[in-house]
Amino acid sequence: MLAILWVLLMLPAFARAQAPAASAAAAAPAPLLVLSATQPLVPLESRSRYWLDESGMRTPEEVDRERDRLPWQVRGPGMQHDIDAKALWIEFEAQRADASRWFLEIKSSGLDRAQFFWRQRDGRWVSEEAGDTRPVSAWPIPGRFPTFELAGETGVPVHYYVRIELARVNFASPLALYDERELLGEREAEQFLLGGYFSLALLITLVSLALAVADRDRNFAAYATYVLAMGLAQAAYLGVGTQHLWPNMLKWNEMAPFVLPGVAAAAGLWFAKVVTEPARYSRALDLAVWSLIAGVLAAVGLDAWINTRASFELVMVLSLVAIVVVFVLIALVWRQGEDPLIRLVALGFLPVLLTALLPLARGLNLIPTSAWTRYGLTAGAALEMPILFYALMRRGAARREAQTRASALPGSDTLTGLATRATLLQRLQAAQNRAVSLRQRIALLGVRIANLDAIVAEHGRDTGERALVVAASLLRAAGQDIDLAARLGEHDLALMIDGPVTAEIATSRAQQLVASGLRPSASLPPDVTLRFRVTVALLPEGERDAASALAWVQEALDAPRTDARKMIRALNA
Known part of the structure; x- marks a missing residue:
């Protein structure tokens, strides 16, 4: 187990060591993008260049003035950038071919700062900003992701710059240009699906709490805590919290994507412990699970205090260990064969245990941001919730039936169950x-x-x-x-x-x-x-x-x- 933990701890450093270094020669200028309604979505991968400002202090005027001398590189699909205490600049050139409105969207919530620059024909700079440094209501285009509108003039090439600040995790998000209809359609679809997930999570949380109080059932209490923690973690990770739940809490906007996932991992492990009851098989195993829960929460507290890349990677690794322990607990109960519903519980856990690996790998900088890393865990949780709720209902019904039979024994015949x-x-x-x-x-x-x-x-x-x-x-x-x-x-x-x-x-x-x-x-x-x-x-x-x-x-x-x-x-x- 120690060897496995050492390998897990070394994965982020290994991934950074294997990252390709930028070549010394600057890449050729990015191609001119002609935007028309016939192609409503234009990804910027391989159509834009990037440059890392080590000082983090360059202004758009300086970057534009020295553009031909800076070591720009083509930003290809899946690229990651460590920009702690630095600034990542991305540049592209676009020209509108018709009168439709076009927007740039950065597919990432939780950015510290995203700035968008372009110069008008009279030489004045247009500067817009989004990210956790300001409320979503003050963004140019409010939403879950930083979004900026391109210049409105038709038939004129415009040079655009994007400046990004992000600490503690690599920036690995795609950028894309959307016409107005495509952007609105995508946002409506996302809001519909996310609304369904969060409505289901809220409903199951409230019903589980009611059953926990009414039946004094700690299984439902643990499940309500887990579903609530998972829902809040998803709200922070997907930008829903910043947009709707805590829009003006700027410091919490910055902390929530790092704090809440670890809390959700600890809550999930606690729920698995309550369901499987490892103390029945080994007090040492039970103590080890409690120690891991405390370790995850302690790592979350440490990360919230010191705010370093290493502390967040520790939270991610311990969360990964928690997933492994949940697998072990379920397998142990399954092997003992004492719980007829353990297969249903395992089926419920499976979607989240598998899809949780995607954001964990993203948090450890092992894979770039994608639709799977953004929404995979949400889809897994949506599948998990009704299955586990049904399994707990079946367990609760069996327990209540046993209690009813026990309470009825004085007035019932022991052989037939009939009244005396x-x-x-x-x-x-x-x-x-x-x-x-x-x-x-x-x-x-x-x-x-x-x-x-x-x-x-x-x-x-x-x-x-x-x-x-x-x-x-x-x-x-x-x-x-x-x-x-x-x-x-x-x-x-x-x-x-x-x-x-x-x-x-x-x-x-x-x-x-x-x-x-x-x-x-x-x-x-x-x-x-x-x-x-x-x-x-x-x-x-x-x-x-x-x-x-x-x-x-x-x-x-x-x-x-x-x-x-x-x-x-x-x-x-």
């Missing part, structure tokens, strides 16, 4: 009182498994117990939600049918029960069926209370029958 005699008497008395006041009737069915002793004698006690469980299931199926099935003795069961009930309804239920018992069951041997003898009574009957009514029904079950083939006996129906 005492519970039946209590419900029967309440139902009779209600029937008297409403002037309606209820029914009580006494049920005896007439061939249970024969089943036990031929097939053994285990088959007899299975027969009782099958009989209980059939008794429940014959009733409705408001009815109550109970076990009275070794052979006897009862079904209280709450009102209003007629003699026809009660007899029909009895016939349904007798017929269902004669059908073969997969839980019993093929030659075994259940022969039910049923006594039907409509209540209230005279002055009988619940106890005397039940005794009346049981006496009828015990009484000999003149016709042994008749399985249903009506007492007063």
Whole structure:
């Protein structure tokens, strides 16, 4: 593990060491770009030149005056630039062929400063600025990405300069020119998709918090924390926070893209720990997970304090280690086979665990900025949220069912799960009182498994117990939600049918029960069926209370029958 961590820590330095050095000879001037509506999107890769101002102090007048003497290089696809305490200059030349409006967009949120310069025909410079140094509302074109409008004159070549400042990570974002329709269409599509993601994240966060409070479920509490942290991290990374959530908090605009991803990684690891419970398998593993969570948060705090490239790379590497640990925790629970829903949990985690590698690699300067690094994790989180929420709902339902069964044990038969005699008497008395006041009737069915002793004698006690469980299931199926099935003795069961009930309804239920018992069951041997003898009574009957009514029904079950083939006996129906 130490060797793996050493390799991870050395990856950024290795990537910088392998970066190609600029050649001494300056590149040829960038080609003139003729902009027309026939090509609404013009990428600037290989159509622009760059130069790194080591002092970071050059003005556009100085750069333009010395343009032919500066060591410009062609800016190709995927190039990265370390511009800590420096300034990156990018120049291109464009000419509008028609009256449509054109814009330059830098596909990167979180830039410290992006400046755009061009000179008018009278010699005056046009200067515009965007980035974290000013609120989005003060940008030339407000939005998630720095955007500038090109000169409005048609048929005249204009030389443009872009000056970029960015600390702690390499600048590796593409620049492109858009006509007005293309830019608006792209922005509307992005806002629609991001609105869907953030709406889903907010909904799941609120519902999870409500379930956490209502059910005292720390799984949902951890999940709500994780989804909220992930949503805030995505808002900072994608520029949504700067645009909508904290537009005037300039210092936080600068810090949020570095602080929130690490917090989200720690929250995700905590959620995985709560779900998998590593303490059940190893206290050392549990302590190691807690230590890693604390380490990630400590690294985030250190990075917020010292603001260096190395401190941010430490956060990224520890976040990468957290992803590996989440994989290990899920694999451990999967291997133990104790959690039937772990496969669903693993399926939920998988999209984020895979797509999170893209922004981590970008943060470590291993790959350039692209649509995948910008939106891959957002898409993965959108897939993850409903799957994990469903898995937690299933887990919560299973836990609540177990708790319900445990709380019902004093009033339930341990073998069949049916109500006990005492519970039946209590419900029967309440139902009779209600029937008297409403002037309606209820029914009580006494049920005896007439061939249970024969089943036990031929097939053994285990088959007899299975027969009782099958009989209980059939008794429940014959009733409705408001009815109550109970076990009275070794052979006897009862079904209280709450009102209003007629003699026809009660007899029909009895016939349904007798017929269902004669059908073969997969839980019993093929030659075994259940022969039910049923006594039907409509209540209230005279002055009988619940106890005397039940005794009346049981006496009828015990009484000999003149016709042994008749399985249903009506007492007063």
